[in-house]
Amino acid sequence: xxxxxxxxxxxxxxxxxxxxxxxxxxxxxxxxxxxxxxxxxxxxxxxxxxxxxxxxxxxxxxxxxxxxxxxxxxxxxxxxxxxxxxxxxxxxxxxxxxxxxxxxxxxxxxxxxxxxxxxxxxxxxxxxxxxxxxxxxxxxxxxxxxxxxxxxxxxxxxxxxxxxxxxxxxxxxxxxxxxxxxxxxxxxxxxxxxxxxxxxxxxxxxxxxxxxxxxxxxxxxxxxxxxxxxxxxxxxxxxxxxxxxxxxx
Amino acid sequence: xxxxxxxxxxxxxxxxxxxxxxxxxxxxxxxxxxxxxxxxxxxxxxxxxxxxxxxxxxxxxxxxxxxxxxxxxxxxxxxxxxxxxxxxxxxxxxxxxxxxxxxxxxxxxxxxxxxxxxxxxxxxxxxxxxxxxxxxxxxxxxxxxxxxxxxxxxxxxxxxxxxxxxxxxxxxxxxxxxxxxxxxxxxxxxxxxxxxxxxxxxxxxxxxxxxxxxxxxxxxxxxxxxxx
Ligand SMILES: Nc1ncnc2c1ncn2[C@@H]1O[C@H](COP(=O)(O)OP(=O)(O)O)[C@@H](O)[C@H]1O
Ligand SMILES: [Mg+2]
Numbered sequence: 167x168x169x170x171x172x173x174x175x176x177x178x179x180x181x182x183x184x185x186x187x188x189x190x191x192x193x194x195x196x197x198x199x200x201x202x203x204x205x206x207x208x209x210x211x212x213x214x215x216x217x218x219x220x221x222x223x224x225x226x227x228x229x230x231x232x233x234x235x236x237x238x239x240x241x242x243x244x245x246x247x248x249x250x251x252x253x254x255x256x257x258x259x260x261x262x263x264x265x266x267x268x269x270x271x272x273x274x275x276x277x278x279x280x281x282x283x284x285x286x287x288x289x290x291x292x293x294x295x296x297x298x299x300x301x302x303x304x305x306x307x308x309x310x311x312x313x314x315x316x317x318x319x320x321x322x323x324x325x326x327x328x329x330x331x332x333x334x335x336x337x338x339x340x341x342x343x344x345x346x347x348x349x350x351x352x353x354x355x356x357x358x359x360x361x362x363x364x365x366x367x368x369x370x371x372x373x374x375x376x377x378x379x380x381x382x383x384x385x386x387x388x389x390x391x392x393x394x395x396x397x398x399x400x401x402x403x404x405x406x407x408x409x410x411x412x413x414x415x
Numbered sequence: 416x417x418x419x420x421x422x423x424x425x426x427x428x429x430x431x432x433x434x435x436x437x438x439x440x441x442x443x444x445x446x447x448x449x450x451x452x453x454x455x456x457x458x459x460x461x462x463x464x465x466x467x468x469x470x471x472x473x474x475x476x477x478x479x480x481x482x483x484x485x486x487x488x489x490x491x492x493x494x495x496x497x498x499x500x501x502x503x504x505x506x507x508x509x510x511x512x513x514x515x516x517x518x519x520x521x522x523x524x525x526x527x528x529x530x531x532x533x534x535x536x537x538x539x540x541x542x543x544x545x546x547x548x549x550x551x552x553x554x555x556x557x558x559x560x561x562x563x564x565x566x567x568x569x570x571x572x573x574x575x576x577x578x579x580x581x582x583x584x585x586x587x588x589x590x591x592x593x594x595x596x597x598x599x600x601x602x603x604x605x606x607x608x609x610x611x612x613x614x615x616x617x618x619x620x621x622x623x624x625x626x627x628x629x630x631x632x633x634x635x636x637x638x639x640x641x642x643x
Contacts (some may be wrong), residue, residue: 220546251550254550255550258546276551278554
């Protein structure tokens with residue numbers, strides 16, 4: 167598999183701190199994510215992985231620090247956050263499809279309402295995306311009529327419909343029955359192969375080995391490892407990482 | 416001992432001779448009631464939704480005001496409110512027609528309850544719905560319009576149907592005003608004929624309004640495609 171790593175920075179995170187009350191959840195995190203990178207974030211539960219990924223598009227408000235998306239500052243009030251968010255896709259652990267809309271309507275909503283694309287164009291595109299995730303026959307199904315794996319694939323298609331520059335995934339397969347994990351990972355692998363920039367919180371070791379160009383390990387709000395997947399998984403530098411990976415296998 | 420003659424009951428309560436020539440008045444009363452109810456339902460539902468959305472923003476000044484308003488509505492009998500608006504406000508040179516007074520009072524009171532229903536409906540929606548909408552770039556208004564309100568509507572529909580029924584029943588407070596709605600029309604005929612049959616007919620007519628409303632809400636619920 168070819169990994170095109172360009173030097174163009176998509177995300178720059180500088181001194182990011184997050185407190186929940188007195189609790190210091192993210193401790194001055196800095197990192198840069200470049201175009202085409204697939205960055206996996208691993209780490210024990212409660213370490214701050216979700217909080218970190220949610221601070222990137224300000225679904226969670228960072229306490230201090232800056233996030234830059236290209237040249238645009240995400241933090242602060244200079245740029246309109248909605249305009250930035252439409253280019254940053256996000257896939258949630260619990261899918262978060264809109265239950266009152268069909269699969270097709272879920273995918274068409276943001277392109278028609280946010281980007282003001284015509285219904286006809288949005289529908290063509292949504293159908294193509296459904297086909298791509300293998301669900302063209304489910305266009306008119308409601309979320310409750312779909313399995314978890316199918317819902318998550320629709321959710322990925324929904325994010326892709328906005329033509330995002332980067333996709334954020336927060337444990338996209340951890341709410342799924344084991345037999346459905348693969349169908350979702352397959353879609354993610356194909357996105358990685360096409361050069362989509364992705365940040366993925368995941369503990370799917372095989373997916374990480376296959377698709378991730380870089381692995382961050384986040385423990386107690388700090389990045390304790392940052393290297394290629396081979397490096398981090400096979401020769402971790404911290405005892406804490408070894409223990410954690412040992413528990414996974 | 417209950418010892419009623421069925422014919423006597425018919426003669427007193429279901430006396431169609433009494434109704435002869437009176438249906439016109441009763442139906443015009445029904446029409447007034449329907450108008451008051453329809454206007455009140457529309458306004459209190461829309462305003463209730465707005466109140467709920469303001470409440471959810473957690474602006475403490477507005478919240479305090481709205482909580483005071485809610486408590487006021489809970490504590491005040493609706494007839495008292497109507498008397499204040501219709502008979503009291505003219506002393507301040509604020510005069511409303513009977514129709515306007517009725518709608519104002521009913522909307523004022525029911526908006527409070529419908530607002531609380533919508534608020535709990537919106538709060539019952541998983542917060543990841545809001546986050547998913549925001550992550551797609553929807554702004555706050557769009558998030559309410561396309562995601563939160565449609566879902567809240569489905570959640571509160573049974574409560575809403577109850578409130579709407581309550582509004583229809585509350586139109587009967589208008590009997591104290593110079594407006595001939597359904598109950599007033601029935602009272603007039605009953606007094607004039609010295610027979611309660613028109614009152615019985617008016618209760619049947621309230622039922623007549625409730626049936627389409629019930630069918631309407633049942634259809635809405637059927638279309639509400641969320642199973643909780
Ligand atoms: N909304 C919140 N309010 C208070 N504490 C929170 C909130 N969200 C997360 N936390 C706390 O922050 C810490 C990190 O949580 P999270 O980012 O979800 O970790 P992870 O995704 O790595 O499991 C946990 O201790 C969690 O309890
Ligand atoms: Mg998490």
